[in-house]
Amino acid sequence: MQSSFSSQGRGGRGGGRGGFKGFSTDDGNEDGRRGGRGGFRGGSQGDRGGFGGRGYRGVDEEVIPKVSTGDNETEGEDARPRVTYIPPPLAEDEDAIFAHYASGINFNKYDDILIDVSGTNPPQAIYTFEEASLCESLKRNVSKSGYVKPTPVQKHGIPIIAAGRDLMACAQTGSGKTAAFLLPILQKLMADGVAASSFSELQEPEALIVAPTRELINQIYMEARKFAHGTCVRPVVVYGGISTGHQIRDLLRGCNVLCGTPGRLLDMIGRGKVGLTKIRYFVLDEADRMLDMGFEPDMRKIVGSPGMPSKEDRQTLMFSATYPADIQRLAGEFLKKDYLFLAVGVVGGACSDVEQVLIQVTKFSKRDQLLDVLKNTKDERTMVFVETKRQADFIAAFLCQENVATTSIHGDREQREREQALGDFRSGKCPVLVATSVAARGLDIQDVQHVVNFDLPNNIDEYVHRIGRTGRCGNTGRAVSFYDPAADDQLARSLVKILSSAQQEVPAWLEGSALDAHGTTSFNPQGKVFASTDSRRGGGFQGASGGGGGPPVAAAAADDEDWE
Numbered sequence: 001m002q003s004s005f006s007s008q009g010r011g012g013r014g015g016g017r018g019g020f021k022g023f024s025t026d027d028g029n030e031d032g033r034r035g036g037r038g039g040f041r042g043g044s045q046g047d048r049g050g051f052g053g054r055g056y057r058g059v060d061e062e063v064i065p066k067v068s069t070g071d072n073e074t075e076g077e078d079a080r081p082r083v084t085y086i087p088p089p090l091a092e093d094e095d096a097i098f099a100h101y102a103s104g105i106n107f108n109k110y111d112d113i114l115i116d117v118s119g120t121n122p123p124q125a126i127y128t129f130e131e132a133s134l135c136e137s138l139k140r141n142v143s144k145s146g147y148v149k150p151t152p153v154q155k156h157g158i159p160i161i162a163a164g165r166d167l168m169a170c171a172q173t174g175s176g177k178t179a180a181f182l183l184p185i186l187q188k189l190m191a192d193g194v195a196a197s198s199f200s201e202l203q204e205p206e207a208l209i210v211a212p213t214r215e216l217i218n219q220i221y222m223e224a225r226k227f228a229h230g231t232c233v234r235p236v237v238v239y240g241g242i243s244t245g246h247q248i249r250d251l252l253r254g255c256n257v258l259c260g261t262p263g264r265l266l267d268m269i270g271r272g273k274v275g276l277t278k279i280r281y282f283v284l285d286e287a288d289r290m291l292d293m294g295f296e297p298d299m300r301k302i303v304g305s306p307g308m309p310s311k312e313d314r315q316t317l318m319f320s321a322t323y324p325a326d327i328q329r330l331a332g333e334f335l336k337k338d339y340l341f342l343a344v345g346v347v348g349g350a351c352s353d354v355e356q357v358l359i360q361v362t363k364f365s366k367r368d369q370l371l372d373v374l375k376n377t378k379d380e381r382t383m384v385f386v387e388t389k390r391q392a393d394f395i396a397a398f399l400c401q402e403n404v405a406t407t408s409i410h411g412d413r414e415q416r417e418r419e420q421a422l423g424d425f426r427s428g429k430c431p432v433l434v435a436t437s438v439a440a441r442g443l444d445i446q447d448v449q450h451v452v453n454f455d456l457p458n459n460i461d462e463y464v465h466r467i468g469r470t471g472r473c474g475n476t477g478r479a480v481s482f483y484d485p486a487a488d489d490q491l492a493r494s495l496v497k498i499l500s501s502a503q504q505e506v507p508a509w510l511e512g513s514a515l516d517a518h519g520t521t522s523f524n525p526q527g528k529v530f531a532s533t534d535s536r537r538g539g540g541f542q543g544a545s546g547g548g549g550g551p552p553v554a555a556a557a558a559d560d561e562d563w564e
């Protein structure tokens, strides 16, 4: 099933992501996706007929007609249709801007997490937001967001960034990394009196934030917009799948903080709409993903773009829950030599607020097992991860047939469909979201109580990010993973490590598989819990893949996925 999807012409397992980037470097790439969908269309349309609008409508319900839109967009060389989607306007009322969910019963347990800051002269941590010396409007916005006390990554990250230091920060999923970089950046911009942005054909932002997926960068933008509310700082977001003309018009109205996916960002730079000479802050969220084989060339292009200050003349900040050692070494090239490494808990470790359950299955029993799991989750929000886009459609269609209100998100769906799917999932209209790895990282959705790994990923870091869609901000969650010994035994050792380091029960059969498996990671069934590991120190435990022995970094995400 997994490899058959490479019939879309995008390269198979392992080489997939590198190959993909050819389709995803700019907006025209949406069309690349469309081209890819043809092969699947027949398969899904038959399925779709039966759902009568019960939430799921397959991949290609809309083919954008090739008409002139008046947008300034260039068409691809093969004259595929333009991307014309314009998202609905954002709500302007404060209730919508500051909407948030409550932190959970385990929020205070964050205080017990082991923290390690390595590097020279780290500044003192703060313990309250008052100590962060935020200006009045930021303080007000923090409080309206429901933040009472900083999380550990905020306690340490905020003063490090405020002190002007470069940072590589590792903290578990859902523990507030976004505010850890946004708040000190916004504070500095305001304290230094950045010019309120205004209309100009060339925008020169002071901060540049990149993330690997459209939905994630949009979420970061929404957070930036929330914290900057009522200030002179103007954040803007650019990402693929949306009319370029629309985004240019928004950009030209002024931009201090530019959030973007790499392809669209490079497109805007290439069009002369964005200049980088004033960049003071460069943030890589999901930094390990941004520097792996798929995105590394784009990151190099961005730092090598005309006018981009050298690493000595900007502050570079990296955040993730996972940092394989080889990526840490590469990341060092983008950071000043004296960067600080902040580790909250186990580097690459899973969130301990997520109960992890593994069920041994065969390929053919997975669908029945899924129905069993969903019987118990009822209307509680559940994300079901599968390996391929085709499988996502197939499983979503199957669940709809079984009268489970389901939607899906993956790289072959139009952006409008992706946003609709997330909206339906967020609102509870479709409590089940079937997703590929495109939704594995960063997404912060209220009340996701369950994650199901229908297909386990082929990389343990990916597993950590996927299950981290639940159990966020001190809330508890549950992740059920289907383990097919015929397909997943290369993951056995890493799973044992991850489970035991998160104090979870390790099934005896999994330990048996781990002992038998020919994986390359060193094996530590006792799950010794270490704080940090900064690769500059060498050695040590880093979750399950960080020791450098895991599968190649290039295999970290779904092979056929197109992220941007």
Ligand SMILES: Nc1ncnc2c1ncn2[C@@H]1O[C@H](COP(=O)(O)OP(=O)(O)OP(=O)(O)O)[C@@H](O)[C@H]1O
Binding pocket: 100, 101, 103, 146, 147, 148, 149, 150, 151, 154, 171, 172, 173, 174, 175, 176, 177, 178, 179, 320, 321, 441, 442, 443, 444, 468, 472, 473
């Ligand atoms: N100090 C705080 N108090 C209360 N809520 C907070 C605090 N900090 C962050 N949050 C909330 O916690 C949730 C998770 O934060 P965020 O998305 O930044 O996590 P993350 O560490 O980036 O996760 P991931 O690794 O999955 O990207 C968000 O809803 C955010 O608004």
